[in-house]
Amino acid sequence: MASLVNYKGLQVVESPSGDGGQALTDDFMTLGDRAPNVSDSDPGSTDDDSKGYFAGSMWLNKTSQTLWMCVDATVTAAVWKSVYRRTTTNLELIPDETDGSVSISGGLSSIGLDAGFSVSNPDQSAQIKNFWFPRNGDLKGGWWIQF
Structure with missing residues (x-):
């Protein structure tokens, strides 16, 4: 009977027999390496x-x-x-x-009741392409502003 050993938090077969057993052990070890x-x-x-x-x-x-x-x-x-x-x-x-920059490619979306936006360093510029303002805290209605 095969014995199990710990590999990065996963139990894998120590000495697998056959191609299927080896493939499963290899897959679990790859999964452990990626965690x-x-x-x-x-x-x-x-x-x-x-x-x-x-x-x-x-x-x-x-x-x-x-x-x-x-x-x-x-x-x-x-x-x-x-x-x-x-x-x-x-x-x-x-x-x-x-x-000191943070780059976000492809845009950034946010849904929430807080419509605020801030720049922590006011000496740096920020570009906003569109912004959602909820109406009276209701996310079903509001306004998009395109810049």
Whole structure:
């Protein structure tokens, strides 16, 4: 009888027999590789290819609620970029460290009773193409403004 072993939180067959068993084990291991590593800390430069990380690997710091993505897994020189941070009430996109910008391609939609929009740095410009104002808090009626 085959025995199961833990692989990144999944139970996989240690020594599968036959092509079908090997295919299932390989699939589960690939799934485990694609799931974020969950830790109490941020990733570092030594969280690299030698530890099984690759460009595209994800890492979740469960203490700060920050999701990271590996962009270069070179041994002892891995590069991880923060993607977003979850707070009690917000999902914060983390800006590019070179110019402080956050780019959203393809547009941004929001539905809610709060029709506010703000720019945290008033010295920077913002472009709004359209905006939805709910009428009397009723999402069934309101106005779109095209800019």
